[in-house]
Amino acid sequence: xxxxxxFLAGGIVMYPLLGxxxxxxxxxxxxxxxxxxxxxxxxxxxxxxxRIYQHDFDAxxxxxxxxxxxxxxxxxxxxxxxxxxxxxxxxxxxxxxxxAELPMLRRFNSIFDTIITASPLLGLLGTVLGLIRSFAxxxxxxxxxxxxxxxxxxxxxxxVSTAAGLIVAVFTLLFSSxxxxxxxRQIAAIQEYGSQLxxxxxxxxxxxxxxxxxxS
Numbered sequence: 001x002x003x004x005x006x007f008l009a010g011g012i013v014m015y016p017l018l019g020x021x022x023x024x025x026x027x028x029x030x031x032x033x034x035x036x037x038x039x040x041x042x043x044x045x046x047x048x049x050x051r052i053y054q055h056d057f058d059a060x061x062x063x064x065x066x067x068x069x070x071x072x073x074x075x076x077x078x079x080x081x082x083x084x085x086x087x088x089x090x091x092x093x094x095x096x097x098x099x100a101e102l103p104m105l106r107r108f109n110s111i112f113d114t115i116i117t118a119s120p121l122l123g124l125l126g127t128v129l130g131l132i133r134s135f136a137x138x139x140x141x142x143x144x145x146x147x148x149x150x151x152x153x154x155x156x157x158x159x160v161s162t163a164a165g166l167i168v169a170v171f172t173l174l175f176s177s178x179x180x181x182x183x184x185r186q187i188a189a190i191q192e193y194g195s196q197l198x199x200x201x202x203x204x205x206x207x208x209x210x211x212x213x214x215x216s
Contacts (some may be wrong), residue, residue, distance in 0.1 A: 010160035013126035016201045017164050018160050020115045020122075027108045031175070034107075042070055046193050049076060053200055057083065070188050071101045072190055075199060087202045101190075112176040116169050123165020130158025189203045 007014050045067045053060040057080075064077040079090060118149040 006160055011084060011126050011129055013122045013129070013161045014164060017119060017122055017161075017168055020119055020173075021168050023111070024115050024168065024175075025132060027111060028172075028175045030178050035179065038186065040184070042072055042189070043069065045070060045078075046072055049073075050196055050200060053197070054204060055082075069184070071104060072193060075101055075190065075194070079197065079201075081206075083201065087198065087205055090201050090205075092199055094198065098190055098194065102142040105186055109176070109180070112172055113181075116176065119165045119169040119172070121165070123169075126161020126165065127158040130161065134158070140166045147190070196214055 007018070007028050010017075046061065049060050052063070061077070061080055064080065065075045067073040068077065075094065075097040078100075079094040082090060082093050085093065
C-alpha cells in the first residue's frame with residue numbers, strides 16, 4: 001500500500017518512470033542470462049576447439065556447431081568454413097565475423113543510455129510540476145488545513161518524483177556499467193583467441209607442426 005501511495009504522490013511523471021523501470025529490468029535480465037552463458041562456457045569450448053583443430057578439423061567444426069549460441073563459436077565457425085583460404089584472407093574473414101558479432105555484444109546499450117539520461121530529467125520535471133502545484137495552491141490569506149494539504153501535496157510530488165527518477169537512473173547505470181565491463185573483457189578474449197586460431201591456421205596451411213604454447 002505504501003508503494004502505491006508513493007507512486008500516486010509522485011504525480012504524472014511516475015507513469016513513464018514506471019515504464020522505464022519495467023523495460024530496464026526486462027533488458028537487464030536478458031543481458032544477465034546472456035553474459036552468464038558466455039562466461040560459463042566460452043573458455044572451455046574455445047580451448048577444446050583450439051586443441052583439436054590441428055588434428056581433427058571435422059570434430060572442431062562439430063564442437064562449434066554444438067555451441068553456436070556463443071558469439072566466439074559463431075566467429076570461429078565462419079572463419080573455419082574458409083579454412084582453405086590463405087592466411088591473409090582467413091584473417092579478414094575472422095575480423096569480419098568479429099565485427100558482425102559486435103552489435104549482439106553491445107545490445108541494448110543505447111536503450112540503457114536513454115533510460116539513464118531521461119529518468120533524472122523526468123524526475124526534475126516532476127519536481128517542477130510539484131512546485132508549480134504548491135505555489136498555485138498557496139493562498140497567503142488563508143491558513144486553513146485545506147490549503148496546507150494542497151501545498152504539502154505539491155511538495156510531496158516534487159520530492160517523490162525526483163527520488164524515483166534518480167533511483168531508476170542509478171539502478172540502470174550500475175548494471176549498464178557491469179555489462180560494458182563484460183563487453184570489454186569479451187573483446188579482449190576474442191582478440192586473444194582469434195590470434196591463437198590464426199597461428200594454428202598458419203601452421204596448418206604451411207604444414208608446420210602446431211605450436212603447443214598456443215593451445216595451452
